[in-house]
Amino acid sequence: MAPTDEFTLDILTNYLMVGAALFALGMLGFLARRNLIVMFLSVEMMLQGVALSLVGFGRYHGSWTGQIFTIVILTVAACEASVALALIVILYNQRSSLDVTLWQDIREAVVPASSPIAEETLDAEPVQATLGPESYPHLFPAGIEPPHPTQPWIERRN
Amino acid sequence: MTIGDAILATFVVVLGAAGTYMLLPHQHGSAPPRRVHGAGAITASLGLLAFLLLWSPPGPVVATVFFYIFSLAATIGAFLTVTSRNPVYSALWFASVVLATSGLFLLAGAPFLAAGTVIVYAGAIIVTFLFVIMLAQMEGKALYDRASRAPGRATFASFLLLWSLIYAISALRTHASDGAPKAIQTIPLTRTRDIPRAFTLQPMSERLAILAGAFRPTSWIYDSRGNEKLNVAGLGEALYTDHLVTVGLTGILLFVALVGAVAIANPKKTERAGP
Numbered sequence: 056m057a058p059t060d061e062f063t064l065d066i067l068t069n070y071l072m073v074g075a076a077l078f079a080l081g082m083l084g085f086l087a088r089r090n091l092i093v094m095f096l097s098v099e100m101m102l103q104g105v106a107l108s109l110v111g112f113g114r115y116h117g118s119w120t121g122q123i124f125t126i127v128i129l130t131v132a133a134c135e136a137s138v139a140l141a142l143i144v145i146l147y148n149q150r151s152s153l154d155v156t157l158w159q160d161i162r163e164a165v166v167p168a169s170s171p172i173a174e175e176t177l178d179a180e181p182v183q184a185t186l187g188p189e190s191y192p193h194l195f196p197a198g199i200e201p202p203h204p205t206q207p208w209i210e211r212r213n
Numbered sequence: 214m215t216i217g218d219a220i221l222a223t224f225v226v227v228l229g230a231a232g233t234y235m236l237l238p239h240q241h242g243s244a245p246p247r248r249v250h251g252a253g254a255i256t257a258s259l260g261l262l263a264f265l266l267l268w269s270p271p272g273p274v275v276a277t278v279f280f281y282i283f284s285l286a287a288t289i290g291a292f293l294t295v296t297s298r299n300p301v302y303s304a305l306w307f308a309s310v311v312l313a314t315s316g317l318f319l320l321a322g323a324p325f326l327a328a329g330t331v332i333v334y335a336g337a338i339i340v341t342f343l344f345v346i347m348l349a350q351m352e353g354k355a356l357y358d359r360a361s362r363a364p365g366r367a368t369f370a371s372f373l374l375l376w377s378l379i380y381a382i383s384a385l386r387t388h389a390s391d392g393a394p395k396a397i398q399t400i401p402l403t404r405t406r407d408i409p410r411a412f413t414l415q416p417m418s419e420r421l422a423i424l425a426g427a428f429r430p431t432s433w434i435y436d437s438r439g440n441e442k443l444n445v446a447g448l449g450e451a452l453y454t455d456h457l458v459t460v461g462l463t464g465i466l467l468f469v470a471l472v473g474a475v476a477i478a479n480p481k482k483t484e485r486a487g488p
Contacts, residue, residue, distance in 0.1 A: 062321070064386060065269040066280075070321065071382045072267060073284045077291050077310070079375035080233075084295035086367035087237055089357040092300045092345055096307045099337070100291055103314050106330075114321045116404045117434045119451035122323050123459070126452070129326075129333050130463045134470030136337050140344060141478035147348050154357035178240050179360035180298075 062114050070111030077104030091146065091153045095139050102132050215383075218267070222379045225263045230372040232257025236296040237364045261288060267379065269386075280320055287313035298358050300345045308338050322434075325445050431455055 077100055084097030106125045113121015143153070150157045159168050235241065235253025268284070270277045290309035297303045311334040315327040349355070361367070431454045436442055442450075452460060 061272055061276075063272075068382050068386050069268045069280065069284070070317065071385075072264075072379060073287060073317065075375060075378035075382065076264065076288050077314075079371045079378070080288075080291040080295055082374060083233065083367055083371035086370065087361040087364050088295065089360060089362055090300055090303075090349070090355075092341060092349065093294075093297075093303050096294060096303055096341065099334075100294060100307060100310060103310060106326075107314055107317055110318055110321045110323050110326065114323070114434075118432050119434060119448055119455075120432060122326055122448055123452055123456050125323075125326055126329070127459060127463060129329060130467060133333060133337070134466055136340070137470050137474040138477065140340065141474040143344065143348070144478050152357070153348055153355075156357070156362060179356050180238050180240050180246050182354055182359070 064115070067111050067115040071108050074104040074106075074108035074111070077101070077107065089155050091143050091155055094155065095136070095143070098135070098139075099132060102128055102135075218383045219380070221263060221267055222376060222383065225260050225267065225379070226372045226376040228256050228260030228263060229375070230260075230368050232260055233292065233296065233372070234364060234368045236292070237361045237368070238296070238298055238359050239361050239364050257292060261285070261292075264288070267383075276320060279316065283313045283316035283320065286310075287317070300349050300358070301342070304338055304341045304345060307341075308334070311338070322441075323444070325448055429455060 081097045081099075081101035081104060084100065085094050088094055088097065106128050109121040109124045109128070111121070113119065113124075146158065147153060162168075232253045232255070235249050236257060241249045265281070265285070268281075270281075287310050290306045290313060293306040294303050294310060297306060311330060315330045318324075318327040318330065349358075430437070432451050434441060434447065
C-alpha cells in the first residue's frame with residue numbers, strides 16, 4: 056500500500072526554491088525593463104516558476120492536481136501571449152516605439168509621472184561602439200622571410 | 214529555519230541584488246559599462262553559488278547531477294533574460310529557461326508536461342522572434358533598451374520577495390523534521406497520498422471522512438496496489454473525470470482570447486464619406 060517514495064520534502068523544497076527564483080527574477084524584469092517584448096517574456100517566466108512549484112507539490116502529494124493546474128497555466132499563457140502580442144502591435148502602431156514609458160500619459164490623473172523623459176535620457180547607458188579592423192592587434196614580422204612569389208594572391212587567382 | 218539558513222539566504226539575496234543592479238541596463242555614474250558589468254556578473258555568480266548551497270542534494274547521483282544542471286541553467290537563463298540589452302538575446306535565454314524547466318518536469322515525473330511545455334513555448338518564442346525582428350531597433354541601441362525604470366527600487370522589491378519566499382520554504386523543511394502531531398504519529402498525515410492508508414488503518418472519524426470524501430482514486434498518482442500509473446493515461450483520467458468543468462472553462466477562455474486578439478489587432482476601418 057505504501058510505496059517507497061524518493062520524492063522527499065528536501066527535493067520539494069529544492070523545486071520550490073528554483074520556482075521562487077524564477078518568479079522573483081521575472082517580476083524584476085517586468086518592473087525594471089522598458090521594452091514591451093522583454094516585459095512579456097518576463098511575465099512568461101513568472102508563469103514558469105509557478106508551474107515548477109505546482110508540479111513539485113503534485114508529485115510530493117502523489118496527486119495529479121498539480122500537473123492539471125500546470126496544463127491550465129499553459130493554456131492561460133497561450134491566451135495571454137495572443138492578447139499581449141496583439142496589444143504590442145497596436146501600441147507600436149500608435150507611437151512607433153516599444154518603449155513602455157511613452158504610455159505614462161494614460162495613468163490616473165492624481166499620480167505623478169514616474170520619471171520624465173529628459174531625466175531618463177541621462178540615465179541611459181552609453182552605446183558601446185563595435186570596433187572595426189583598426190582595433191585588431193598589430194603583428195610584427197618575425198623570422199626569415201620564406202621565398203614566395205611576389206605576385207599578390209588576388210592576382211594569382213586568374 | 215535555522216540561523217545558518219537565514220544568514221545564507223540573506224547572503225544570496227544581497228549578492229544577487231547587488232549583481233543584478235549592476236547588470237541592469239543603466240548609467241552607473243562615470244564608471245565604464247564593461248567594468249560594471251564584469252563586477253555585476255562576478256557578484257551575481259557568487260550569489261548563485263550561495264543559492265546552490267541552500268538546496269539539499271536529492272538521493273541518487275544521476276538525479277542529483279541532472280537536477281543541479283537544470284536548476285542552474287534555469288536560474289542563469291532567467292538572469293540573462295532580464296538583463297540582456299538585445300531583445301533577441303532575451304528571447305534566446307528565455308528558450309533556455311523553458312528547456313531547463315522541462316528537464317525539471319521530467320525529473321519530477323511529468324513527461325507529458327515536459328513535452329507540452331517545449332511544444333507550446335517553442336511556438337511562443339518563434340512568434341516573439343518575429344515580433345522582435347519586425348518591431349525592435351536592432352543591436353540593443355534603442356534608448357529604452359539601455360535604460361531601466363527605477364532599477365534600484367525594482368531590484369529591492371523583487372529580491373525582498375525572493376528572501377521572504379526562501380524564508381517560508383526553509384521553514385517548511387524545519388516543520389517537517391519536527392514530525393507530525395503526536396496524536397497521529399504512527400500514521401503521518403502530511404501528504405494527500407497518506408490519506409487512504411490512514412483511512413484503512415484508523416477507526417472512522419469525522420475528519421477522516423471529510424478527507425476521504427475530498428480524495429478520489431482518479432486523482433491519485435498511484436493505483437490501488439501502490440504502483441505508479443502511466444503518466445498520460447492517469448493524467449487524462451484525472452483531467453476528464455475530476456476536472457471536466459475546468460476543461461470546458463479552458464476552452465471558453467481560449468475562444469474568448471482568440472476573439473479578443475482578433476478584435477484588438479485588426480485595423481479599424483476608416484469611415485468613408487457618403488456617396
